[in-house]
Amino acid sequence: MEGKANDSIRADGMMIEGIRITNPNKVIYENPPITKGDVVRYYAQVAERMLPYISRRILSIVRCPKGISQACFYKKHPGPGSKEVVTVPVIGSKGETEYFFYLESKIGLVSEAQMGTLEFHIWGSRVDELEKPDMMVFDLDPDEGMDLKQVRQGVLDLKNILDELALNSYLKTSGGKGYHVVVPLKPAVSWEAFSSFAKRVAQVMEQKWPDRYTSNVRKVKRAGKIFIDWIRNGRGATSIAPYSLRAREGASVSMPISWDELDKVAPDEIKMVEALQRIGARDPWQDFFLNQQQLK
DSSP: OOOOTTEEEETTEEEETTEEESSTTOEEEETTEEEHHHHHHHHHHHHHHHHHHHTTSOEEEEEOTTOTTSOOEEEOSOOTTOSSEEEEEEEOTTSOEEEEEEEOSHHHHHHHHHTTEEEEEEOSSOGGGTTSOOEEEEEEEEOTTOOHHHHHHHHHHHHHHHHHTTOOOEEEEOSSSSEEEEEEOOSOSOHHHHHHHHHHHHHHHHHHOTTTEEOOOOGGGOTTSEEEEOGGGSTTOOEEOTTOBOSSTTOBBOOEEOGGGTTTOOTTTOBHHHHHHHTTSOOTTTTGGGOOOOOO
């Protein structure tokens, strides 16, 4: 990939958004070859589209500083090294204080990428209203070897149920084997009510089509079915952020797509290069934050 105008090269590395990028030629993805410099440039370029979804949300991240073929690790607590990353104390269920982090700027995003971060996972609430979630995510997780046609039917069945509840929903690829259906909401109810609602939606699908879907997290219950993963809607749970890369061969992206594209785009089809091309086109989620819907 070619550099952009705001990149500069120094003897000790590359500069992007004022952040020194060490080892920019380090290969992170091997097939096709994608370097650390490419990854950082990707996040710099998608920042304008991505930040509205991740800004001021507690993050859990996946770092692969030596590339995805080496050991990657999951991180949810703040540490040294990243710029414009904000630490936030959160009271746990037993009254203990735990420290998490979030970011709210392009520099913060680039800084995390410089530290080897590939995946960004987000809470369903913002730090401003931490106990009132505002983004519900359903992850349709198919059993191994399931035909993609069945998965797409599951997405439509879920959308129809949400439509019946007068809830607008949005579609994105997971970058893996399923799709995510996302419901923007005003921050109005508790985590308990939010999670219970999501669980009930999954149970309705299971009851209407018991041979197709399950709301049970146990793998033994998923044989030949799609797990409607509602569990991501609990306090402290996370889901992969829109526009985030995945730490998987090929550099797939969890990409917002239009409902019209469901039958055309596979869950892991959109890779980093295509994602960059897509952000130059119309945003399929352009009215996402205009929704005023809420749970009661």
